Amino acid sequence: MIPGLLTPDTILNLLKTEAPSEVENLFKTADRVRQNHVGDEVHLRGLIEISNHCVRQCAYCGINVLNKGVTRYRMTEDEILTTAMLASKLGCGTVVLQSGEDPGITREMICTIIRQIKDRSQMAITLSLGERTEADFSAWKQAGADRYLLRFETSDPDLYHSIHPCQSASPHHRLELLKTLKSTGYETGGGIMVGIPGQTFSSIAKDITLFRELNLDMVGIGPFIAHPETALGKTAQPHICHHRDQVPATETMCLKVLALTRIICPDINIPGTTAIETINPESGRRNALQCGANVLMPNLTPVKYKRLYEIYPSKAGSLTSPQEAFDRMKNLIRSINRIPGRGKGGRKKDFD
Numbered sequence: 001m002i003p004g005l006l007t008p009d010t011i012l013n014l015l016k017t018e019a020p021s022e023v024e025n026l027f028k029t030a031d032r033v034r035q036n037h038v039g040d041e042v043h044l045r046g047l048i049e050i051s052n053h054c055v056r057q058c059a060y061c062g063i064n065v066l067n068k069g070v071t072r073y074r075m076t077e078d079e080i081l082t083t084a085m086l087a088s089k090l091g092c093g094t095v096v097l098q099s100g101e102d103p104g105i106t107r108e109m110i111c112t113i114i115r116q117i118k119d120r121s122q123m124a125i126t127l128s129l130g131e132r133t134e135a136d137f138s139a140w141k142q143a144g145a146d147r148y149l150l151r152f153e154t155s156d157p158d159l160y161h162s163i164h165p166c167q168s169a170s171p172h173h174r175l176e177l178l179k180t181l182k183s184t185g186y187e188t189g190g191g192i193m194v195g196i197p198g199q200t201f202s203s204i205a206k207d208i209t210l211f212r213e214l215n216l217d218m219v220g221i222g223p224f225i226a227h228p229e230t231a232l233g234k235t236a237q238p239h240i241c242h243h244r245d246q247v248p249a250t251e252t253m254c255l256k257v258l259a260l261t262r263i264i265c266p267d268i269n270i271p272g273t274t275a276i277e278t279i280n281p282e283s284g285r286r287n288a289l290q291c292g293a294n295v296l297m298p299n300l301t302p303v304k305y306k307r308l309y310e311i312y313p314s315k316a317g318s319l320t321s322p323q324e325a326f327d328r329m330k331n332l333i334r335s336i337n338r339i340p341g342r343g344k345g346g347r348k349k350d351f352d
Ligand code: 5AD
Pocket: 060, 061, 062, 150, 151, 153, 192, 193, 222, 223, 224, 225, 226, 227, 275, 311, 312
């Protein structure tokens, strides 16, 4: 397999294959490509879930505005800063500020926090605050933010619209925003859920091709996990779910998508996600690291808030303290003879 040069047909066949030797070969190739292009370092990003308020109605997400059962919180600037300093003290090269789409999180508040973190640490700052305005994106970049994460979930426009009701009329707003983010100068992350009801193998093949076309610097991949208090969790959709082209929301399927992403975008950063750990608590993240992933994001959100950030049920680590979350990740890295990353761990451009 030549990295970056898989044809759409080959991608599709590899996504569909269940032949153990082909799957094993795919995983081994991805692991080799990962080692050759980004090495053995596993970068640690300290994740802080700063608010679970959200104005969106995403049909998959447990903190969407229609779920009235959620106790909402928004961390104060002081709490965010204290947690960010913990990330720095633990040795994270990056801190990630994530939230629902919360207008209560103002442009100015984030600018202040960015400046304070930059004043007091060497860490890179990643933002993941949803679909915000271009003016917000530029102000935050100017204040010192380095990266922005915004998963596009699926490139299939019909499926995208069906799971994102009441959103922008444009064919695929998040794809446009990803281009804006790139041109604003962010290292930009996208990604998808695997196994959304109605998602086909050929649409995932397109998603993977798109990661490369958009020149994304980071890609997050995780299984769709049904949340009972969401539109998708409430409505069983047997006619769609049992369609023969329906992608399963399994660990193996996610690992195949991850491996293909590594082969097609050899030098990007790919995390072993919490969602993969949630469906395989024993070895999900380890398997991801051995199929192409090179990033882990220990969740450092204070426990009293963390359990309220329930985007899907039984989220892995929701009772774990920040220190323990971090220690677990470091131990995992060492247990597979990899190296905890040093420095900010930005995208390593192959030909720089
Ligand atoms: N299952 C799996 N992943 C989910 N996300 C949100 N809800 C779910 C769910 N029910 C993912 C989306 C989102 C990211 C923050 O979490 O991909 O972009």
